[in-house]
Amino acid sequence: MLQNQGVGDPLSPERSRMLLALRINVLAKGYSGISLETLNQIIQAFNASCLSYVPEKGTVGASGDLAPLAHLALGLIGEGKMWSPKSGWADAKYVLQAHGLKPVSLKPKEGLALINGTQMITSLGAEAVERATAIARQADIIAALTLEVLKGTTRAFDSDIHKLRPHPGQMEVAFRFRSLLGSDHHPSEIAESHRFCDRVQDAYTLRCCPQVHGVVNDTITFVKTIIETEINSATDNPMVFAERGETISGGNFHGEYPAKALDYLAISVHELAAISERRIERLCNPSLSELPAFLVNEGGLNSGFMIAHCTAAALVSENKVLCHPSSVDSLSTSAATEDHVSMGGWAARKALRVIEHVEQVLAIELLAACQGIEFLRPLKTTTPLEKVYDLVRTLVRPWIKDRFMAPDIDVVHHLLVEQKVWEVAHPYIEKYRSANLPEARPISPTAFTLEPPMSPCKRARIE
Template structure:
């Protein structure tokens, strides 16, 4: 994520350079000896048995990138394109793709200069990896199509590279395939989704605790002994957060003190069951993070080059099923934070449930308060319900039935980000605003109470 933000430049280790050179030497030997190897001296997919003459191998790789640059839609943002390029460099640096050191160093120079190709967001089925997006990424590096940099904005790739003193990449045998085979778009978007989900989950706990305080709830449901009897890690962690926020002997809450001896025994599920509901969201985020971390640091090319064995082997590491399934799961889990938050907004705005003014506004009728803010929350939750339908349960046969099972991981990644964005708005922006409304502070504390600044928590 920080690489995507442009906070770092990158370089190869000497060990990575050695592995890259060794793998390339093996490929050069294969070409010299006229061996028939998929993707090096043959066509691709359905054309895997079509042998290509040595004189046409450079053209083969260039044609591959051009023909596969068939995506559509808006381009990825500079941040997301930077993440995509960083992950592709990381895969190639493992020395199992057969890329030349010259080409890999050119990619690193482009990354460090923030020369970023136009990469449409749609068009990948996550079968042989993210073929279309990665082809667009490679096309810009070849000096074709559009490219962006902070210095030039959007312009022809050739001129953007020239403006930074860089030369277009000239593809050698197998290099086109090495540039476009893998799950890096799914994984880069997935990494962002996980990072943002982690922040939302932490803030959701804090905001839920504040909501409990506003609604004069009890903290008994967060007793550590209760959660020790059902010891899911996320559940225990959320309960601990609630206790740390609400059970302070050093900073006693005036609101809590005001109803210490009330006759309320237990609260509604949206308050009482926060450790259980928020807990599984936390555990799911951790599960998905582990899968994305493995994917980030994996070699996903095909065929794989094993220099130490002196051979190339065709496999299926490019298949996007792992990150696709995980990101579908992430969307479902994070959505639940929004779903339960929307119910808490209802409890805050409904005077029969909150003992607060309707829609948290003075002079109701003349003023509507948070009436439609709650409608916005309901709309986002409803939209998320559709977005949470898993994309990875779908598969369409492509490439004349050679790629006959696909992951739809690109859509899984994009919609998980959409869900995260909606939950961000609802949990981190809308609900805190409701909890900290002036009318809540007036009723619960005193008419001159300052509205809390959520950014200071």
């Protein structure tokens, strides 16, 4: 009965834990036809971090995520493999036994209750929303630093401009740029050095950040709403309505909602990498930056950021393919009964891959912008941006001559994943907000309360 026929690499323990948490949340709603005894056994396995081996491929996203959820259930009944902090990967029955737990003995309807739903799509989707939120707000900081290095103007971020096109995301990004580049902190010596230049306006990659980054923020807000609704929905089939004494077949298992939303998320967040790669080009191109070619001296001997820019371009090109929506495809399955499916599992997995590429491209831009600062010294930028520069320099030294660059990209990528750049700059953004309340509050009060969904890495217990 359990359709444990998935393929591919297993989900990480953290992702398997999130998958199990969401499945418990659905079962606890009381519409799945599962006994309290079985539910409590599953909760005990979750609290002990006994996590099933779940291959990442095999779901078409309707009728639910059958294959991955079947693998999730397989470990719970003592078959297949499981992971726990105590045992690592081992046979499920031994992992459960090591934690004093018994395999679940399935009662009528319970096998179906364990495998029918959209929790694979939504668990990966929740992680995608969380990571997208983190990189989107840090992209504003990185772009502001690049604007400083390229001696751009702040005029395009004037609040009156953005009040005339009051998309919440656009207004918030423009506000962040003003807060990072404004004179409320230590004023920028770099900006002061070119105050009387004859440049009227900057390239779109600098001037249009509020418009391009802004719609990413609004998209994340929209997708977050879809994923949160899906997380807290009953997605079984059939649904058991005990108060009516009826069991009714329906279609809540269909993953079209999260599939469409996650395709949209990938398309939108990719644009952060697309515009970032163009800014990297401007930093590396001496005819556009007025800096040494590829941000390094002795260009005949050193390639500097030439190949790092190639890496960014390669990632952006990959994303262009990955952004093709999976949810526009459908293949009939189950003898033409399940004749329209969402392909939501692939939508979720590729959204995560797109976001990872975006993080890596922005890591390269951050490194390049910090390297550009070296050629403008002794001039300094604003206090929050100097703090970001200092953070990077605690881990990565400037380029004097060529060296192995991959570890530097990796360590800065890790900074972004952990939101360290945001943590450094955020207090200055909020201080500026407090000092400019009438200007800073035209946004809907719910538009940017982007608290992330339940993190797959949280070690919470379920009581």
